[in-house]
Structures are given as structure tokens and as C-alpha cells.
Amino acid sequence: MLLKFGLYRETKAWGVHSESANHHDAGTGSSAERRKTLVYARLGVQIVVGIVVGMALGFIALKLAVDMKVLGDIFLRLIKMIVALLVFLNVVLDITAAGDLKNVGRIGLRALIYFEIVSTVALAISMLVANLSGVGTGMHLTQSSEAAAAAHAQYGKSGPASFEHFLLTLFPDNFVGAFANGSLLPALVISIGLRLC
Numbered sequence: 001m002l003l004k005f006g007l008y009r010e011t012k013a014w015g016v017h018s019e020s021a022n023h024h025d026a027g028t029g030s031s032a033e034r035r036k037t038l039v040y041a042r043l044g045v046q047i048v049v050g051i052v053v054g055m056a057l058g059f060i061a062l063k064l065a066v067d068m069k070v071l072g073d074i075f076l077r078l079i080k081m082i083v084a085l086l087v088f089l090n091v092v093l094d095i096t097a098a099g100d101l102k103n104v105g106r107i108g109l110r111a112l113i114y115f116e117i118v119s120t121v122a123l124a125i126s127m128l129v130a131n132l133s134g135v136g137t138g139m140h141l142t143q144s145s146e147a148a149a150a151a152h153a154q155y156g157k158s159g160p161a162s163f164e165h166f167l168l169t170l171f172p173d174n175f176v177g178a179f180a181n182g183s184l185l186p187a188l189v190i191s192i193g194l195r196l197c
Helices: 008-013 019-025 030-036 043-060 062-067 069-098 101-133 145-155 163-170 175-180 184-196
Strands: none
Touching: 043 062, 062 069, 069 101, 069 175, 069 184, 163 184, 175 184
């Protein structure tokens, strides 16, 4: 029954054992488990289906799609709520698992080099595609004076950020403040500092 609904793998991961789960346990390995996972139970498939359904809904019933924007906003808020805590826990646990700080530095350097190479290649490909396809040609977008005034009121009052201001934002006033404002850098600094102490 659990296999039918694509829940077999999750119940094993949680340590939940039922009679049907025990029946399927006999003589199966991890590769057999992966083959038993139903196609619609995979996260990648669910994401692609959600994107296609959203696009179709935008073409078929635009008003309904605009009214459902609140669901996307809720989803993004839930992600922003959890991401700082996930970064904190992952960094603390990964540094602890690595053991030696020299090993952590070597892995961090490799990750940084990989990130730079991959992001540079992605940027080059996207610029090439954008220039060859002519995306945005003929769109003469101008900002209204009301929108410019609102943007200046929201973002222009603080002035240009200095290096000292950037350094101060790395270190939060308190432990909870690093997670409360949704900024990832203070959470990262706290997680590294907590592991070093």
C-alpha cells in the first residue's frame, strides 16, 4: 500500500516500519528501492509538472493565475524562513564532520573555484544567447517619476555602503538577530564562530 502512493522510501528513511514495508524489505537493496519509486513521487518531476501547469494556467486563465500569486509568495516566505537555519546547521555539522580545519579550508577553496568557473560559464552562455536572440529589442521601457521617487525613498536614503558598514553587518547584535532579519552572512559567521569555539 505504501509503495502504491510513493511513500515507501520516505517511511524507511523515517524509521517507520509497517507490515507492507517489512514485506518489501526482504532481499532488496538500495538500487531496487530507487527503481520502485514512482515517477510522480520524484521531486524533479513534481517541479517540472508544477512549472508546466503554472504556464498553462497563465495562458488559459490569466486572472485566476494572478489571483493565485499569493501561493507563490507564501512558498517564497517559507523558504526564506528556513534557509538561514539550514545554512547554520549545515555549516556547523559539515565542519564538525570534516574534523580538521585544514581539510575544511581545502574543501572550501575547491568549492569556491568550482562556483567561480561554473557561474562564469553560465554567465557567458546566457550573454551569448541574449545577444544572439535579441531579447528585449523594441521594448522602450521608461520608469515613471512616481516609481523613481518611491525607489529613491526606499533604497536611496541610506547612501552608498562603506566597507566598515559591510563588516559590521557580518556580525549581528545577538544570536537570534542573525536569523530574524533573513540575512545569510551573519548566520554563516555565527556558525563558523560557534564551531571554532
